[in-house]
Amino acid sequence: MKIAILGASGLVGRTMLSQLEQCCWMSSPPLLLTSERSAGIKLNFRDEELVCHAVNENSFNGIEIALFSAGGSVSKKYAPIAVEAGAVVIDNSSAFRMDSNIPLVVPEINPTLTTGIIANPNCSTIQIAMALQPLHKEFGLLEAHITTLQAVSGAGKEAQQELKNKTVTQLDVLPKIGDPLPNGSFTEEEKVVNELRKIMSLPTLGITCLATRVPVWNGHSASIRAIFSTEVDREKAIQALALFPGVEVAKSEHEFKTATEITGKGEVAVGRLRLDPTNNKGLLLWVVADNLLKGAALNAVQIAGQIAEARS
Ligand SMILES: NC(=O)c1ccc[n+]([C@@H]2O[C@H](COP(=O)([O-])OP(=O)(O)OC[C@H]3O[C@@H](n4cnc5c(N)ncnc54)[C@H](OP(=O)(O)O)[C@@H]3O)[C@@H](O)[C@H]2O)c1
Structure with missing residues (x-):
């Protein structure tokens, strides 16, 4: 299962990265995406350092689950691109939460295995x-x-x-x-x-x-x-x-x-x-x-984990 985190250098993104350390369903370390500002910075993941990359329209090729936490305007721009590339997007912003076609998920209450975009609720x-x-x-x-x-x-x-x-x-x-x-x-x-x-x-x-x-x-x-x-x-x-x-x-x-x-x-x-x-x-x-945990990163990683397990 190939994962990307968009907004990896932020408070939620860093917490997602540390939550993913405990997940055995990933086939390789996550791809870390940020704006140009944080491109090149290194973040620890298990026993290695991962480099952040500036997001672009090709970033999601080959990605199966994309965890977004870079704000609503970034989600609106890149979520359709990531879905088009074949990824399930789990979005932490408020951009899609009230869209009637998009599930708004707390896994203990209303789990989903849908494709496309899944919205993570407000913290x-x-x-x-x-x-x-x-x-x-x-x-x-x-x-x-x-x-x-x-x-x-x-x-x-x-x-x-x-x-x-x-x-x-x-x-x-x-x-x-x-x-x-x-x-x-x-x-x-x-x-x-x-x-x-x-x-x-x-x-x-x-x-x-x-x-x-x-x-x-x-x-x-x-x-x-x-x-x-x-x-x-x-x-x-x-x-x-x-x-x-x-x-x-x-x-x-x-x-x-x-x-x-x-x-x-x-x-x-x-x-x-x-x-x-x-x-x-x-x-x-x-x-x-x-x-940052149940209010954001943990909830998103739980959703991703359920999808990963269903596909394995
Ligand atoms: N904080 C919470 O408790 C919480 C809870 C639930 C949901 N959320 C939501 O999660 C999202 C992130 O929140 P946060 O608290 O982690 O914010 P943050 O600490 O300010 O981090 C923002 C992240 O977004 C990236 N970013 C900003 N503009 C970008 C752009 N144009 N292109 C690509 N990446 C960009 C930043 O990268 P750079 O380092 O390159 O600027 C950084 O990685 C927001 O939508 C927020 O509403 C937050």
């Missing part, structure tokens, strides 16, 4: 979907009201550099991620709403989202109030979450993981799980995950 959406799906299966989800607290790594390597350059007195919380929309939201909030409905096949799900950027190096957090169609039972909720692959759940209402604690781990951690005192069909929960 916050993945961890929220992972926490809500087992609860939905148990109690029937009607509404989710979400506040995200998103680390600077979610905005790429330049945002991490910007945080490094700030003094403690300049650190702040911003209730704004993405571009403003006429309905009063920012685009990140709309992504969570629309993508969650698509992944969970709940097109009329009632969702509100406030997305905030916080001065955290890595790892996204989300506070969720979820309302179901049936009365909830805390023990059953814990059991459903504990049995769901890729999710870990704290048993006590007071237990939780932080973004820093989950960094470097592939799981989605649910904590502070409480009954809603105002509604016997409601649950309150705190969800953290490493946005």
Whole structure:
């Protein structure tokens, strides 16, 4: 199985490369593609150094799976070229996520073996979907009201550099991620709403989202109030979450993981799980995950792994 990573020098691309180190289904080391800026830089892969190449229209010849993480405009230009060359493209940008012909995939929820383009969801959406799906299966989800607290790594390597350059007195919380929309939201909030409905096949799900950027190096957090169609039972909720692959759940209402604690781990951690005192069909929960792992690179590599295994 021949793999390429477009955006290999970025935060997500480098994390993809380290995830691929553990995958035995690759026939040769991945081809690393970047812009002209990073062409020539070397990245470690297992016990060798791989050189990054500037992407061009012939880069995907012979590639079977192409992992894209170079932003939406680059995906729009190169994904059709890669598909034409015979590759399956797993795209981390938002370019194709809401296209009705393109699957938006969290492998534990809606796996696919399709060809063409597969969209990897927004980082916050993945961890929220992972926490809500087992609860939905148990109690029937009607509404989710979400506040995200998103680390600077979610905005790429330049945002991490910007945080490094700030003094403690300049650190702040911003209730704004993405571009403003006429309905009063920012685009990140709309992504969570629309993508969650698509992944969970709940097109009329009632969702509100406030997305905030916080001065955290890595790892996204989300506070969720979820309302179901049936009365909830805390023990059953814990059991459903504990049995769901890729999710870990704290048993006590007071237990939780932080973004820093989950960094470097592939799981989605649910904590502070409480009954809603105002509604016997409601649950309150705190969800953290490493946005570069399950929120991006790991999810994409899991999709690639399922395709590779099906073809072998
Ligand atoms: N960070 C996250 O947590 C996260 C989570 C989910 C999805 N995503 C999405 O994943 C993508 C990458 O995010 P990131 O955080 O890794 O960003 P990043 O750290 O800024 O890296 C961007 C990568 O894209 C490459 N690139 C930029 N312009 C290019 C061009 N014109 N042609 C070829 N390569 C180009 C860069 O190469 P150079 O080094 O040559 O500039 C670099 O490898 C974005 O679409 C982002 O929305 C990110």
